[in-house]
Amino acid sequence: xxxxxxxxxxxxxxxxIGAAVGAAIGSVFSRNAASTGGAIGAMTGATIxxxxxxxxxxxxxxxxxxxxxxxxxxxxxxx
Numbered sequence: 001x002x003x004x005x006x007x008x009x010x011x012x013x014x015x016x017i018g019a020a021v022g023a024a025i026g027s028v029f030s031r032n033a034a035s036t037g038g039a040i041g042a043m044t045g046a047t048i049x050x051x052x053x054x055x056x057x058x059x060x061x062x063x064x065x066x067x068x069x070x071x072x073x074x075x076x077x078x079x
Contacts, residue, residue: 011049018045 022041026033 007053010053011046014045014049014052015042016045018042018048 018041019038020041022036022044023034023038025041026035026037
């Protein structure tokens with residue numbers, strides 16, 4: 001349950017940051033652009049949070065595996 005709450009809060013944080021950045025950029029052009037920029041920024045931020053979580057999980061799995069260095073592979077391979 002703690003992990004789920006942590007994931008939701010991380011996604012909300014990234015969405016809020018994305019909305020702020022998008023609205024700031026859009027406000028340079030017009031009020032409507034600020035609204036649209038905020039919405040697009042929020043969607044982008046939430047997507048980045050999900051992608052980051054997936055990438056983190058893949059990296060943790062890779063760290064847990066034992067990889068054999070290529071130099072040892074070459075040394076043990078006798079023709």
